[in-house]
Amino acid sequence: MKNSLVAILVWIAIALLGSAALGGIALNRGESINALWFVTAALCVYAIAYRFYATWIATKVLLIDPTRATPAERLNNGRDYIPTNRWIVFGHHFAAIAGPGPLVGPTLAAQFGYLPGTLWILFGAVLGGCVQDMVTLFCSTRRNGRSLGQMARDELGAIGGIAALTTTLFIMIILIAVLGLVVVNAMKHSPWATSTVAATIPIAMLVGLYMRTIRPGRVLEGSLLGVILLLLAVAGGGWIEHQQNLREFFDYPGLPLAWMIIAYGFAAAILPVWLLLAPRDYLSTYIKLGTIILLMLAIVWIQPNIKMPAFTQFIDGTGPIFGGKLFPFVFITIACGAISGFHALIASGTTPKLLSNERDIRMIGFGGMALESFVAIMAIIAATVLDPGVFFAINSPAGVVGKEAADAVAKISSWGFPVTVVQMNLLAQQMGEATLFARTGGAPSLAVGMASIFGSAFGQGMLAMWYHFAIMFEAIFILTTLDAGTRVGRFMLQDMLGNIWKPLGRTSWYPSVLLSSGIIVAAWGYFLYIGVIDPNGGVNILWPLFGISNQILAAIALCVATGILIKSDKLKYAWITALPLTWLIIITSSAAWEKITSTDARIGFLAAANDLATKLASGLLSPEKAAVAPQLIFNQRLDAVLTLFFVCMLWLIVFDMLRVCVRYLTGKPVPPLSEVSHHLAGIEKTWRRN
Amino acid sequence: METKLIKRSTNGLLSAVNNPSLPILETTRDVDMHITQSSTPRTNEICIKLLPLWSYIWHAIRELSGDDAYERYIAQHVINYPNTPPLARKDFFLYRQQQKWNGIQRCC
Numbered sequence: 001m002k003n004s005l006v007a008i009l010v011w012i013a014i015a016l017l018g019s020a021a022l023g024g025i026a027l028n029r030g031e032s033i034n035a036l037w038f039v040t041a042a043l044c045v046y047a048i049a050y051r052f053y054a055t056w057i058a059t060k061v062l063l064i065d066p067t068r069a070t071p072a073e074r075l076n077n078g079r080d081y082i083p084t085n086r087w088i089v090f091g092h093h094f095a096a097i098a099g100p101g102p103l104v105g106p107t108l109a110a111q112f113g114y115l116p117g118t119l120w121i122l123f124g125a126v127l128g129g130c131v132q133d134m135v136t137l138f139c140s141t142r143r144n145g146r147s148l149g150q151m152a153r154d155e156l157g158a159i160g161g162i163a164a165l166t167t168t169l170f171i172m173i174i175l176i177a178v179l180g181l182v183v184v185n186a187m188k189h190s191p192w193a194t195s196t197v198a199a200t201i202p203i204a205m206l207v208g209l210y211m212r213t214i215r216p217g218r219v220l221e222g223s224l225l226g227v228i229l230l231l232l233a234v235a236g237g238g239w240i241e242h243q244q245n246l247r248e249f250f251d252y253p254g255l256p257l258a259w260m261i262i263a264y265g266f267a268a269a270i271l272p273v274w275l276l277l278a279p280r281d282y283l284s285t286y287i288k289l290g291t292i293i294l295l296m297l298a299i300v301w302i303q304p305n306i307k308m309p310a311f312t313q314f315i316d317g318t319g320p321i322f323g324g325k326l327f328p329f330v331f332i333t334i335a336c337g338a339i340s341g342f343h344a345l346i347a348s349g350t351t352p353k354l355l356s357n358e359r360d361i362r363m364i365g366f367g368g369m370a371l372e373s374f375v376a377i378m379a380i381i382a383a384t385v386l387d388p389g390v391f392f393a394i395n396s397p398a399g400v401v402g403k404e405a406a407d408a409v410a411k412i413s414s415w416g417f418p419v420t421v422v423q424m425n426l427l428a429q430q431m432g433e434a435t436l437f438a439r440t441g442g443a444p445s446l447a448v449g450m451a452s453i454f455g456s457a458f459g460q461g462m463l464a465m466w467y468h469f470a471i472m473f474e475a476i477f478i479l480t481t482l483d484a485g486t487r488v489g490r491f492m493l494q495d496m497l498g499n500i501w502k503p504l505g506r507t508s509w510y511p512s513v514l515l516s517s518g519i520i521v522a523a524w525g526y527f528l529y530i531g532v533i534d535p536n537g538g539v540n541i542l543w544p545l546f547g548i549s550n551q552i553l554a555a556i557a558l559c560v561a562t563g564i565l566i567k568s569d570k571l572k573y574a575w576i577t578a579l580p581l582t583w584l585i586i587i588t589s590s591a592a593w594e595k596i597t598s599t600d601a602r603i604g605f606l607a608a609a610n611d612l613a614t615k616l617a618s619g620l621l622s623p624e625k626a627a628v629a630p631q632l633i634f635n636q637r638l639d640a641v642l643t644l645f646f647v648c649m650l651w652l653i654v655f656d657m658l659r660v661c662v663r664y665l666t667g668k669p670v671p672p673l674s675e676v677s678h679h680l681a682g683i684e685k686t687w688r689r690n
Numbered sequence: 691m692e693t694k695l696i697k698r699s700t701n702g703l704l705s706a707v708n709n710p711s712l713p714i715l716e717t718t719r720d721v722d723m724h725i726t727q728s729s730t731p732r733t734n735e736i737c738i739k740l741l742p743l744w745s746y747i748w749h750a751i752r753e754l755s756g757d758d759a760y761e762r763y764i765a766q767h768v769i770n771y772p773n774t775p776p777l778a779r780k781d782f783f784l785y786r787q788q789q790k791w792n793g794i795q796r797c798c
Contacts, residue, residue: 076766076770077766077770078762078763078764078765078766078767078770079763079785079786079789080789082762082766084753085750085753087750088750088753088754091754092754096795096796096797097797098797099796099797099798100798101797101798147793168794175798179798211783212780212783212784216779216780216783217757217759217760217779217780217782217783218757219755219756219757219759220751220752220755220757223755273787273788273790273791274783274784274787277791278787278790278791281795281796282755335798336797336798340797340798342794342797342798343797345794345797346794346795346797349793349794349795350790350793350795477796480796481796481797481798484791484794484795484796485796487791487792488793488794491792507792546798550798
């Protein structure tokens with residue numbers, strides 16, 4: 001009794017604190033606000049959602065049953081199915097879902113001001129993303145860890161399965177291209193960044209050789225060696241930067257860098273995993289977890305002030321980083337961190353094969369996503385502690401603000417965000433870079449933000465080191481996603497090609513490996529190439545496309561989940577997935593509609609193509625722009641077709657889900673639930689026997 | 691640090707014991723394995739040898755990184771397939787990496 005009273009009081013206090021912090025953030029105008037309020041608001045929202053909403057879903061909707069044996073327990077073979085301590089599963093799951101997405105998206109969306117992004121990250125996560133991850137994890141656990149595509153096929157029918165599979169393949173291609181572009185923009189004309197990122201490749205190979213032949217399977221020893229070498233590489237890059245004869249070997253414009261990344265991606269896809277992919281993943285995981293913890297501590301320690309206003313004038317759609325109004329584009333730009341369809345692929349992959357008890361689903365599914373959402377909050381803090389003028393100078397492409405520094409600062413200052421050339425040069429010099437102008441993509445501005453936070457917390461003398469550490473940190477796991485994505489894409493493609501001609505489906509047949517890897521690399525390489533030659537920075541085109549496709553994948557996962565809930569006779573609770581699903585349908589469809597039909601050349605793909613075609617025909621373009629214009633025009637039209645394709649896939653699967661649900665509710669035959677029957681968990685058997 | 695023994699009941703309650711009559715297990719993972727996997731008769735209550743904190747942290751780091759994956763594989767292999775020889779350490783890691791990177795392992 002006494003305990004429950006204390007608990008009630010504690011939760012009331014958390015609720016009050018959370019609403020005070022949220023209210024402070026939302027209603028604050030004019031004065032600068034401390035970043036600690038963001039951290040407080042976020043932690044309170046997650047705590048309340050986890051304690052009440054997630055618990056309610058677990059006990060009332062999903063009917064989580066701790067006495068039911070999980071696949072890991074029933075099928076335990078010590079290799080694929082392994083019952084694992086829940087904190088360890090949480091660590092694996094979080095490391096798998098947290099990539100560069102929640103860092104880049106919120107940084108780009110900061111062009112609308114701090115408030116829209118923050119609110120969407122918080123509420124999108126607890127009502128959408130966390131629920132999606134948790135329900136998908138639950139469904140997959142009850143089905144021996146089946147993948148999202150398999151569940152879509154089993155529960156809805158062949159159409160659902162095909163839609164899930166093809167969307168996954170396309171989103172992977174767009175994702176890799178846009179992440180490649182982020183890395184290219186970070187390395188452009190930066191010998192320090194380029195040499196550090198280049199050094200990660202031989203370091204990973206060395207670690208791979210160590211773990212394969214010198215000391216097989218000693219993961220920790222190898223990783224420690226690798227992390228030390230990586231830190232040396234960051235310092236070594238600084239040395240190279242100051243060597244006149246060495247630095248030119250690493251000083252490249254965007255296009256050669258893009259070709260290098262494409263060549264690297266192809267090599268990584270056909271090399272054995274133990275040599276490059278697996279060891280680099282170990283390194284990137286440690287660096288990633290370490291940096292996120294460090295960033296969190298530094299924000300709490302130095303409590304920086306947010307300098308960006310709550311809203312900027314760019315909510316009207318005229319933003320320099322990407323065009324489009326607040327609705328729906330903030331919801332498209334921030335996918336990871338609020339709701340990300342990709343998580344459904346992880347939650348229906350390895351994680352369910354490790355769960356030792358269904359009880360852990362709430363913590364791993366809901367809690368894992370809440371933590372990723374918190375990473376997104378930290379990214380938005382790191383972006384908004386910068387002077388808005390600096391933020392826009394770093395992120396605005398040359399095509400929007402002009403190539404010359406003086407033009408750019410004049411334009412940005414005219415928006416009401418004062419910035420000077422001297423200020424930008426000083427900042428670039430502090431960060432050890434030649435220039436920070438027009439580094440669109442989020443990585444450099446995030447790195448500047450992180451460096452200034454780390455610098456205030458741990459000493460200003462190392463700013464350049466922190467900046468390049470942050471660039472290395474982002475590049476290393478972007479490259480891991482790039483390799484891993486190319487490989488998965490290759491397997492999917494081989495699976496499809498195998499239906500046409502059997503030998504092409506054999507994953508170890510070298511000609512088929514080369515062919516399918518080549519096709520996948522060519523596909524994302526094309527988008528990367530176009531993104532680099534596009535004077536508007538490419539991010540303006542690619543990121544919304546990625547956001548739309550990622551949200552559509554989330555909608556597919558929620559369709560499967562809603563279908564399963566209704567078929568399990570839980571119609572009255574189906575809103576928990578139907579509500580975020582409806583919202584996703586609204587935002588993806590309206591974003592796609594605008595991207596296709598808008599007459600504003602900064603938003604609509606077709607409008608941009610026509611605009612460029614008119615200018616080309618009337619000879620208004622400079623010779624260098626005219627040379628690439630035909631490719632850009634073709635690309636804009638292709639993007640319009642691709643967007644249309646994504647939306648068609650979405651509506652196809654939504655109608656398929658509705659069809660199955662209506663048939664079920666009217667008593668007509670539907671594909672049966674593919675849930676594995678109930679087996680008592682070992683612990684429960686023991687209990688009953690005694 | 692002095693070694694302490696505590697008793698864990700199936701309902702999760704912990705209590706200190708001096709003279710254990712039950713099997714003594716070391717880490718929480720051993721406890722989970724004992725409960726869910728062992729083929730020997732199970733008991734309601736088990737004794738856990740309480741290890742120093744750093745020892746738990748070290749176990750967690752090893753397990754999280756996969757450093758002790760081979761040892762865990764061997765422990766499970768002995769139970770499941772007592773009559774077949776297990777994979778060598780090198781082959782086990784190769785198999786595991788191949789297996790891991792055939793699916794979607796990293797997100798955006």
